[in-house]
Amino acid sequence: MEFNFLQSLPAIAPEIGLTVMAVVVLLLDVYLPESKRRNVGFVAGFGMLATAAAYFLLWAPTPETQGLYWGGNIRHDTLAEIFKIMVLIAGAITCFIGVDAKSLARRGEFFLIIIVSSLGATLMAGATDLIMVILALETTTIPLYVLAAFRRDDKRSAESGMKYFLFGSFASAILLYGISLLYGFTGHTNLYDIAAFLSTAAFSSNAAPVMISIALIITGFGFKISAVPFHFWTPDVYEGAPTPVTAFLSVASKAASFSLLVRFFLAVFPLGLVIDGLTISSFWMQTVAVLAIVSMTFGNLIALWQKNIKRMLAYSSIAQAGYILMGVAALSTESGTSVAAIGFYLFMYTFTNLLAFGVIVYFSEATGSENIRDLAGLSRRNPMLALAFTIALLSLAGIPPAAGFFGKFFLFQAAVEANLTWLAIIGVLNAIVALYYYLVVIKVMYVDHGDYEEMEIPVSRAGGAVLAVASLAVVLLGTILTTPFFEWAARGAEALFRIVQG
Amino acid sequence: MTVPLWMYLLVSAAVFCIGVYGVLSRRNAVAILMSLELMLSAVNINLIAFWRYGAPSDITGQVFASFVFVIAAAEAAVGLAIIIAVYRSRGSVVVEDVNLLRG
Numbered sequence: 001m002e003f004n005f006l007q008s009l010p011a012i013a014p015e016i017g018l019t020v021m022a023v024v025v026l027l028l029d030v031y032l033p034e035s036k037r038r039n040v041g042f043v044a045g046f047g048m049l050a051t052a053a054a055y056f057l058l059w060a061p062t063p064e065t066q067g068l069y070w071g072g073n074i075r076h077d078t079l080a081e082i083f084k085i086m087v088l089i090a091g092a093i094t095c096f097i098g099v100d101a102k103s104l105a106r107r108g109e110f111f112l113i114i115i116v117s118s119l120g121a122t123l124m125a126g127a128t129d130l131i132m133v134i135l136a137l138e139t140t141t142i143p144l145y146v147l148a149a150f151r152r153d154d155k156r157s158a159e160s161g162m163k164y165f166l167f168g169s170f171a172s173a174i175l176l177y178g179i180s181l182l183y184g185f186t187g188h189t190n191l192y193d194i195a196a197f198l199s200t201a202a203f204s205s206n207a208a209p210v211m212i213s214i215a216l217i218i219t220g221f222g223f224k225i226s227a228v229p230f231h232f233w234t235p236d237v238y239e240g241a242p243t244p245v246t247a248f249l250s251v252a253s254k255a256a257s258f259s260l261l262v263r264f265f266l267a268v269f270p271l272g273l274v275i276d277g278l279t280i281s282s283f284w285m286q287t288v289a290v291l292a293i294v295s296m297t298f299g300n301l302i303a304l305w306q307k308n309i310k311r312m313l314a315y316s317s318i319a320q321a322g323y324i325l326m327g328v329a330a331l332s333t334e335s336g337t338s339v340a341a342i343g344f345y346l347f348m349y350t351f352t353n354l355l356a357f358g359v360i361v362y363f364s365e366a367t368g369s370e371n372i373r374d375l376a377g378l379s380r381r382n383p384m385l386a387l388a389f390t391i392a393l394l395s396l397a398g399i400p401p402a403a404g405f406f407g408k409f410f411l412f413q414a415a416v417e418a419n420l421t422w423l424a425i426i427g428v429l430n431a432i433v434a435l436y437y438y439l440v441v442i443k444v445m446y447v448d449h450g451d452y453e454e455m456e457i458p459v460s461r462a463g464g465a466v467l468a469v470a471s472l473a474v475v476l477l478g479t480i481l482t483t484p485f486f487e488w489a490a491r492g493a494e495a496l497f498r499i500v501q502g
Numbered sequence: 503m504t505v506p507l508w509m510y511l512l513v514s515a516a517v518f519c520i521g522v523y524g525v526l527s528r529r530n531a532v533a534i535l536m537s538l539e540l541m542l543s544a545v546n547i548n549l550i551a552f553w554r555y556g557a558p559s560d561i562t563g564q565v566f567a568s569f570v571f572v573i574a575a576a577e578a579a580v581g582l583a584i585i586i587a588v589y590r591s592r593g594s595v596v597v598e599d600v601n602l603l604r605g
């Protein structure tokens with residue numbers, strides 16, 4: 001494999017853009033006077049959007065350029081493209097809503113850390129080497145620990161940061177141990193080389209070590225995507241972290257982790273890999289199916305009792321992780337429907353969750369409250385904000401015309417195609433339970449009367465524009481843009497299944 | 503007499519288990535951080551032993567281990583900073599005292 005520098009650059013174009021922006025934002029933060037520092041957030045946000053647009057238009061992978069680059073460390077393909085653009089959009093929207101959070105806006109380093117974390121998440125989307133995988137994972141997570149504890153004056157933020165750090169690095173250490181075993185038993189770090197070695201005769205009678213490393217790696221990933229029973233950090237961290245940070249970590253790190261999970265398991269333990277008479281792929285798929293059921297059921301049932309809106313969304317995100325894991329469990333068909341469904345679901349989930357948390361940012365900045373009860377009468381205090389929140393909640397609940405309907409539909413379809421109809425039925429039952437707590441919030445906003453009916457909730461012009469764009473995206477993804485996006489995701493799935501060497 | 507590979511792996515597994523036990527049983531956040539470092543050391547013992555006994559001409563294992571060093575250092579730096587922030591706002595780093603968020 002010869003190395004061509006210029007041909008390798010497009011594979012890391014978003015990462016280069018983000019690195020340049022990190023330096024620019026750092027300098028702006030130093031040299032801009034305090035009164036103008038709010039603009040740093042806009043520079044960061046527009047810079048990330050520009051990076052995404054340039055990558056999409058100029059350096060997107062084509063069937064000719066897809067493949068492994070940088071010594072087999074990075075895979076340049078359509079699936080990576082989808083997840084990289086998803087992360088960049090999530091980072092940009094977070095910067096825009098972070099500008100209006102008073103405790104964060106005048107501190108340029110907030111945007112710097114968001115950019116660095118996004119850099120790690122984009123690398124995760126394309127990583128195909130064990131070293132790259134852990135490096136990208138840590139580049140994403142370590143800045144997130146800092147972000148969760150960003151408001152040092154706030155006791156709850158510091159506590160949230162500490163809990164996130166302790167649980168997160170515990171999970172990383174477990175994952176690393178699993179990965180070190182995998183390296184040791186195979187002697188390779190490239191995911192495709194490992195898969196090739198595992199299928200050779202030298203390994204045909206050694207299932208136990210592979211099982212142990214799979215179990216350790218699933219535990220590590222389970223923490224990152226907050227699947228039950230590795231979820232216990234999620235509600236506390238989501239509640240305590242500054243709301244824009246919660247928004248970011250609930251979408252960017254989760255989306256990147258899922259893309260890595262799918263790529264990692266399909267590459268290292270491909271379908272039909274048999275060691276010592278055991279079909280390895282069905283072992284991890286069955287484990288994932290169990291995690292999916294437990295996450296969906298537990299997340300939805302606990303969410304019913306929540307009084308704090310951020311905590312409720314935390315349990316809701318645990319349940320959403322369960323739905324997506326259902327797609328991972330359905331990977332056994334080579335048609336790629338389930339990868340496409342996962343891609344589509346995460347894309348619409350990015351917009352939906354950012355929209356929901358964006359509304360909470362403006363609501364709690366104005367009222368200082370995060371209780372569901374205090375949302376009473378929001379439809380009269382700020383009808384547009386209530387409408388945006390309604391769209392987000394309908395999408396999370398999976399009601400058309402919001403995008404969540406098709407997102408869930410594709411996942412259930414993939415499960416049925418993979419002969420997991422019982423799993424799809426559990427998913428549908430869960431979606432019905434979830435409907436209750438989402439609709440209760442809508443009822444509180446539109447019907448209930450609260451104590452602060454006259455209190456205005458101001459939304460800055462930029463914030464209004466961002467929320468409007470996100471709402472529009474959620475509705476369009478659920479109506480006219482469904483087919484083009486699903487086809488894009490299906491191309492990504494196809495690229496993932498095509499094994500490319502060199 | 504040369505030391506066989508499995509002895510290194512046994513030490514590594516023991517160190518890892520001590521680390522896990524420490525994380526789960528310790529109540530002081532600094533002690534938990536130390537246990538986390540133990541777990542990462544176990545990973546490094548694994549990597550270096552596998553590298554030495556597997557393919558010593560291939561430098562990958564060493565590179566991998568040095569990246570794990572960097573990650574451990576970065577985690578310790580951020581973790582200590584966060585623990586100091588908690589100590590300043592609470593006056594305690596015992597995990598059970600840090601309990602505003604629950605429900």
